[in-house]
Amino acid sequence: xxxxxxxxxxxxxxxxxxxxxxxxxxxxxxxxxxxxxxxxxxxxxxxxxxxxxxxxxxxxxxxxxxxxxxxxxxxxxxxxxxxxxxxxxxxxxxxxxxxxxxxxxxxxxxxxxxxxxxxxxxxxxxxxxxxxxxxxxxxxxxxxxxxxxxxxxxxxxxxxxxxxxxxxxxxxxxxxxxxxxxxxxxxxxxxxxxxxxxxxxxxxxxxxxxx
Numbered sequence: 001x002x003x004x005x006x007x008x009x010x011x012x013x014x015x016x017x018x019x020x021x022x023x024x025x026x027x028x029x030x031x032x033x034x035x036x037x038x039x040x041x042x043x044x045x046x047x048x049x050x051x052x053x054x055x056x057x058x059x060x061x062x063x064x065x066x067x068x069x070x071x072x073x074x075x076x077x078x079x080x081x082x083x084x085x086x087x088x089x090x091x092x093x094x095x096x097x098x099x100x101x102x103x104x105x106x107x108x109x110x111x112x113x114x115x116x117x118x119x120x121x122x123x124x125x126x127x128x129x130x131x132x133x134x135x136x137x138x139x140x141x142x143x144x145x146x147x148x149x150x151x152x153x154x155x156x157x158x159x160x161x162x163x164x165x166x167x168x169x170x171x172x173x174x175x176x177x178x179x180x181x182x183x184x185x186x187x188x189x190x191x192x193x194x195x196x197x198x199x200x201x202x203x204x205x206x207x208x209x210x211x
Contacts (some may be wrong), residue, residue: 008122011093013054013071016054016128017095020135022062024117029061029104036159039104045101045170050093053175055138057160059148064141069093069172093104097123107167125209135181139192154192178183 011017023029030036036058043065047053051067067188070076075091097099105118128134154162165175166185 008094008125011069011097011125013069013093016066016068016134017132018126018128019061019067021101021119021123022197024120026061026065027118028061029056029063029108029118035046035108038107042100042103046096046103048172049079050091050096051126052174053161053172054134055141055165057141057144057157059074059144059150059159066134066141069127082098087186096124121144131181135191138178138181142192 030039039058043056047067049070050058053065053067055064056065057064073092077091087110093103101119101123108118109115117132128137130153142154142157142160146154151157154160163172164171164173165188179185179188182191
């Protein structure tokens with residue numbers, strides 16, 4: 001019965017999800033700037049083949065991603081990587097995130113001479129059920145550093161997708177789709193600078209203890 005409490009619904013193809021988690025018992029998961037870059041590198045390797053990314057933010061002891069799980073015929077099968085030796089018989093988007101976290105944990109444990117879990121298990125996931133939810137969630141993710149007092153605006157924080165969405169740099173982030181949700185870049189900026197109503201995603205504040 002105890003296992004049922006922690007059991008999470010698997011990520012389903014063709015759906016949008018808010019993926020988030022924190023360090024085991026709230027510990028830090030990023031110890032230096034290079035850790036953020038390395039995590040994003042692994043994220044691209046493990047997750048891009050199975051999901052499209054709309055927004056992300058990496059904080060010192062937790063992270064947030066807004067993703068769309070590709071339909072089965074859209075999965076880039078030849079690009080998939082696994083943290084285990086054997087290729088799984090069944091493609092599972094949830095397990096791909098597990099492979100990502102395992103690969104990152106192994107690298108961090110080796111570099112920092114630590115052992116054991118780095119992230120809480122299982123990772124949290126919330127199904128995004130409406131476009132308004134989607135819009136609010138993007139603002140919430142980018143404003144997470146503001147919420148925690150690290151910066152005064154979303155634009156000042158370096159480890160989120162906010163700047164990428166506004167820049168012209170080459171990216172695999174769904175930049176155009178995000179701007180389309182807000183109508184224009186100006187509306188995107190204005191919405192991020194306004195006080196938002198996050199009641200639809202208030203469970204995040206509960207599940208992550210204020211994250």
